[in-house]
Amino acid sequence: MIEYHSVRDPRPIRCRLQVCAYRTALAILAGCAACPGEGTAQEIPPEAPSSGKDDIVITGQRTAGSAVGAVDPTATLDQAAIQALGATDLKTLLERLKTLTTSASGGDPVYLLNSRRMSSMNELYSLPQEAMEKIEVLPESEAARFGFPAIVRVMNFITKKRFRAVKYQQSTGTTTEGGGETNYVEVTAARIDGPRRATLTISHLRLNPVLQSERAIVPDPDTLYAVGGNITGVGGATIDPALDALVGNRVTIAAVPEDLASRRTLAGYVAGAGAPAVTDIRRYRSLQQRSDRISVDGTVAAPIGKSMSGSLNLSMEAQRSTGLNGLAPALLSVPGGSGVLPFAGDVLLYRYLPDAVLRQRNTSLTLHGSGLVQGSIRRWGWNVTTSYDRVRGLARSQQGVPIDDLQASIDAGGDPLAIPSPEASALRQDYRSRTVTGTLLTKAVANGPLVKLPAGDAQITLSGDYARSSSSGSLPGLQQSTLDLTRTTKGASVNADFPIASANQDVLAFLGQLSVNGMIGVSDVSNYGRLVSSNYGLTWSPVRPIQLIASVNEAQTPPAIALLTNPTVTTPNTPFFDFTTGTSVLVTTIAGGNTTLAPERRRIVTLGVAVSPIKAKDLRLTANYLETRIGNQTATLGSATAAFQSAFADAFQRNAAGQLVSADLRPVNIAREREKKMQVTLSLSTPIGRTPRPQAPSVGTSAKDSPPPPAPKSRPQIYVSMTTTWRLDDRLSLRSDLPVLDLLDGDTLTGTGGRPRWETELSLSGSLGAANIGLYGRLQGPTRIRSDLEASDLRFSGRTWLVPYASLKVEQIVKRPWAKAMMLQFTVENLLNDRVNVRDRLGRVPNRFQAAYIDPLGRSVRLGLRKLF
Numbered sequence: 001m002i003e004y005h006s007v008r009d010p011r012p013i014r015c016r017l018q019v020c021a022y023r024t025a026l027a028i029l030a031g032c033a034a035c036p037g038e039g040t041a042q043e044i045p046p047e048a049p050s051s052g053k054d055d056i057v058i059t060g061q062r063t064a065g066s067a068v069g070a071v072d073p074t075a076t077l078d079q080a081a082i083q084a085l086g087a088t089d090l091k092t093l094l095e096r097l098k099t100l101t102t103s104a105s106g107g108d109p110v111y112l113l114n115s116r117r118m119s120s121m122n123e124l125y126s127l128p129q130e131a132m133e134k135i136e137v138l139p140e141s142e143a144a145r146f147g148f149p150a151i152v153r154v155m156n157f158i159t160k161k162r163f164r165a166v167k168y169q170q171s172t173g174t175t176t177e178g179g180g181e182t183n184y185v186e187v188t189a190a191r192i193d194g195p196r197r198a199t200l201t202i203s204h205l206r207l208n209p210v211l212q213s214e215r216a217i218v219p220d221p222d223t224l225y226a227v228g229g230n231i232t233g234v235g236g237a238t239i240d241p242a243l244d245a246l247v248g249n250r251v252t253i254a255a256v257p258e259d260l261a262s263r264r265t266l267a268g269y270v271a272g273a274g275a276p277a278v279t280d281i282r283r284y285r286s287l288q289q290r291s292d293r294i295s296v297d298g299t300v301a302a303p304i305g306k307s308m309s310g311s312l313n314l315s316m317e318a319q320r321s322t323g324l325n326g327l328a329p330a331l332l333s334v335p336g337g338s339g340v341l342p343f344a345g346d347v348l349l350y351r352y353l354p355d356a357v358l359r360q361r362n363t364s365l366t367l368h369g370s371g372l373v374q375g376s377i378r379r380w381g382w383n384v385t386t387s388y389d390r391v392r393g394l395a396r397s398q399q400g401v402p403i404d405d406l407q408a409s410i411d412a413g414g415d416p417l418a419i420p421s422p423e424a425s426a427l428r429q430d431y432r433s434r435t436v437t438g439t440l441l442t443k444a445v446a447n448g449p450l451v452k453l454p455a456g457d458a459q460i461t462l463s464g465d466y467a468r469s470s471s472s473g474s475l476p477g478l479q480q481s482t483l484d485l486t487r488t489t490k491g492a493s494v495n496a497d498f499p500i501a502s503a504n505q506d507v508l509a510f511l512g513q514l515s516v517n518g519m520i521g522v523s524d525v526s527n528y529g530r531l532v533s534s535n536y537g538l539t540w541s542p543v544r545p546i547q548l549i550a551s552v553n554e555a556q557t558p559p560a561i562a563l564l565t566n567p568t569v570t571t572p573n574t575p576f577f578d579f580t581t582g583t584s585v586l587v588t589t590i591a592g593g594n595t596t597l598a599p600e601r602r603r604i605v606t607l608g609v610a611v612s613p614i615k616a617k618d619l620r621l622t623a624n625y626l627e628t629r630i631g632n633q634t635a636t637l638g639s640a641t642a643a644f645q646s647a648f649a650d651a652f653q654r655n656a657a658g659q660l661v662s663a664d665l666r667p668v669n670i671a672r673e674r675e676k677k678m679q680v681t682l683s684l685s686t687p688i689g690r691t692p693r694p695q696a697p698s699v700g701t702s703a704k705d706s707p708p709p710p711a712p713k714s715r716p717q718i719y720v721s722m723t724t725t726w727r728l729d730d731r732l733s734l735r736s737d738l739p740v741l742d743l744l745d746g747d748t749l750t751g752t753g754g755r756p757r758w759e760t761e762l763s764l765s766g767s768l769g770a771a772n773i774g775l776y777g778r779l780q781g782p783t784r785i786r787s788d789l790e791a792s793d794l795r796f797s798g799r800t801w802l803v804p805y806a807s808l809k810v811e812q813i814v815k816r817p818w819a820k821a822m823m824l825q826f827t828v829e830n831l832l833n834d835r836v837n838v839r840d841r842l843g844r845v846p847n848r849f850q851a852a853y854i855d856p857l858g859r860s861v862r863l864g865l866r867k868l869f
Helices: 019-030 080-086 090-096 140-146 241-249 403-413 424-425 561-565 642-647
Strands: 001-006 011-017 056-059 076-078 111-112 132-138 154-157 162-174 182-193 196-207 232-233 253-255 286-287 290-304 307-332 346-376 380-400 427-452 455-476 481-501 513-525 528-541 546-557 569-578 583-591 600-611 618-636 651-656 660-664 668-687 717-733 760-768 771-780 784-786 794-796 798-807 824-830 860-868
Touching: 019 132, 056 455, 076 618, 076 668, 080 132, 080 668, 080 760, 080 771, 090 771, 111 140, 140 154, 140 546, 286 307, 307 380, 307 403, 307 569, 346 424, 346 569, 380 569, 427 481, 427 561, 455 561, 455 569, 481 561, 569 660
Parallel strands: 001 056, 111 154, 583 660
Antiparallel strands: 001 011, 076 132, 132 154, 162 182, 162 860, 182 196, 196 290, 232 253, 232 346, 290 307, 307 346, 346 380, 380 427, 427 455, 455 481, 481 513, 513 528, 528 546, 546 600, 569 583, 600 618, 618 668, 651 660, 668 717, 717 760, 760 771, 771 798, 784 794, 798 824, 824 860
C-alpha cells in the first residue's frame, strides 16, 4: 500500500498496488507525476520501521515557514495569485484580501511572518510583495496554536529564501471634481538571506485640501450669521412692533440693508424681513485638510545561536494637518434708541467679521521601538515581545476674534457694522491642547504539546503580559486644565486545543476530524480592576470537503488609551443636522478623548460551515451565523437626535433661542447592543489553462548535460473573493432606562443613516501576460432614520463604491535594461462617483446631508510608477 500525506489534506489517500509494481511506482514518484500539484514539495523521507507488511509510506514535505496544521487553510496564494491582485504594496494587498481575511465576527486578522510572530506590523509592511513566496490564510480555530484568541483568522506570509532589492515607488492623483491632489513617494531597501533580514523605508505623503467652494454645496439659508449682518429680537421676540406694522406680520429676523442710509430707517428693513442674508463662506472652509506625513522605518532580524532568533524595529512618523474653519462669527447686542439702528428696543446682530478667517492646525510625532526574541525547546516554542511607543500631539484651533472692544464701542453708540481695525482682526481666541503618551508593552508566549491523546497531541498556549501607559498634557478652553493619567495592565491567559477524533489516527474515525478548544484570560487593569475573557469552541470536519466551526467568545476590555487621552480639538462652523428641529445649523464640535469611559463587555456566538468542493482548487464557500451582545460599547455620537439628547443631554448646548450651538462628539459608553447576522464568503484562486509541459532535452543530449530548460510560460491567473452580510436584527439601548432603538428600522447611532440590512465586499482580479487588472467594490443597501417631523424623516440611498485598477509590467513590453522590474499602475476610486443621497419625506435634501458633505472627494484617479533595482 502507498500512503500519501498531503500538506493541504492530512487524511491518507490509499492506493493498493502489487508488490511487483513497486519499482514502477517509485520511478513515477521520482518524476513528480504521482501527485500533480505537489511537484518539488515532495521528498522521500528516511526509511521508517517496518510494519511487517509490504507497504511504502511517502510523506509530503511542507513549505518552510508554513503555518498549516491539521486544519485546511481558508486560502493559499502563491506568487502568481499575489501578482494577480495588482497591489503596489502589502498594505494595499491586505485591503484587497479583506473579504478573505476578515473573521466571521468581523475582526481583522492576526499576522505571522514565516509562521512566527513579529515585533510589529512594520516588519511586514516594509517588505516588497516580490519578497513573498506564498500567503496562507488560516481559519479562526487555528489562531489558538499561535497564542491568539480563536475568533480571528491568521494570515501567514512566507518569504523567499534569498531576496535583495531597492524599491522606488511614486504615485500621484487627483479628484475629477478638482482639489484633493495626492502625491506619495517611497524608497525601500530590503534584503533577505535565509533567516537574516534587513529593511529600511523612507516615505512622504501629501494630501492637498478640498475647499467647499470646489464642490456643489449650497450655503445654508438657515444660518443667522452673514457678512452684511442679520437682526433678530432678543430671546426670539419680535424685532420692533413698528416694523411688524409696516410688514403686516410678526418679524423676528431681518437682513441688514447694504445702503448705509437705509440702515437707519425701519422702511429699509421691510425687504429683508423674514429673509435673512446669506453669505457664501465656502472658500473659507476645508472639507479635507492639507496634510503631510513623513515616515522612516527600519528592521533587522537574525538568528541568535542555534535555536533562537530575534528582530528589532524602529520607526518615526511625523504628521501635520492644516485647515480653514470659516469666518469668525460675532454676536453683538445693540441697545435700542441708540440712533445707529432704528429700533426702539434692544436687538441682536449676527455678523461674520470680514477677512477674519479661522484656522486649525494639528501636529503629531510618533516614535516606536519594538523587539522580539523567540526560540524553541524541544517541541515547545516561545517568544518575548517588548515595545515602546511615544506619541506627542499638538492641536490648535482658532475659535473667533475678541469682540469685547467692539461691543464696548456699540454700547457707547458706535456703529455695530464697523469694520474692525487690522490689529483687532488679527487677534484670535485660540484653543490649544497638548498631550504626550508613552506606552510600554511586554508579552511572553509559550506553546507546545501538553499531552498525547489517542487522536493527537493536546496543544496548550501560555501567555503573560505587562503594559504601562502614561499620558500628560493640557486640555483646551479659556481656562486650560491639565491631564495626568497612568494605566498599568497585568495579564495572563491559558489556551488549550484537544483533538477528540481523528480519521488519520483511526480514533473515532466515523466522526472524521473533531477538536475542541478553550481559552481563559485574566487582566488586572488600574482603575478598572480585574477583567476576564474566555473563549471555547469546536472544529469538526466529518468529511474532507466540509468543516464546521462553533465558538463562544466573551471578553471584557478597557478602552484604548488613545480614547482616553486624544487631544481635544474644537472646530467652529461645522455643518450639523438637528433632528429635533429638522434644520441644518453651524455648530462648534468637540472631539478628543474621554477619561470617564468604562470597560466594554462583548459576547460573540459563531456557528459556521466551510466547504471546499474541489480538492485541487482553492475554491471555498463559507457561511457563518453570528450573534453579538455588547455592553458599555464605546461609540461616538454623530447627530442631535431626540434619543441622543435624552441620553446625553450635556453633549448638546443651545442658545437662548433654542438653536443648537455646540455638539460634544467625544466617545461615550452605550448601554447595550444585540446584533444577529449571516455572512457568506466565496473565494477562488486558480490558474487558467493546462499546466505547460517541461521542455524535453535536445536529441542526442543526455539529461544531465543539457542546459536548464527555460521557465514555462506563465498561465493566466484569476482571483475572486466576495463576502455578503445580511443583518437579521440589530437593536441597542443608549441607556438602560431608555427605549430600545432598532438600527434596521429607522433608528441611528451615527446620524448618517441606520445600519444597512445587507452589504457586500468583492475583489476580482486576474493576470494575463504583462497585464494585471482587477476590481474592488463595496455595495450596501439603503437605510432610513424615522421621525415625526417631515424634515427629519430621512431616507439614505444605497451605495456602489467600485475601484478598478490595472498594472503593467513594462519589462515584458519594452526590452530595455531600464525597464527591468518596472511597473505602471492606474487606479480609479469610486468609478461611478456614487455618493449616498439623502431625502426627507418631502423629497428635499437637508443642507447638512448634501452629497459632497458626506463624501468630499467623490471620484479620484491615481497613476503610479514602481521599480525594483
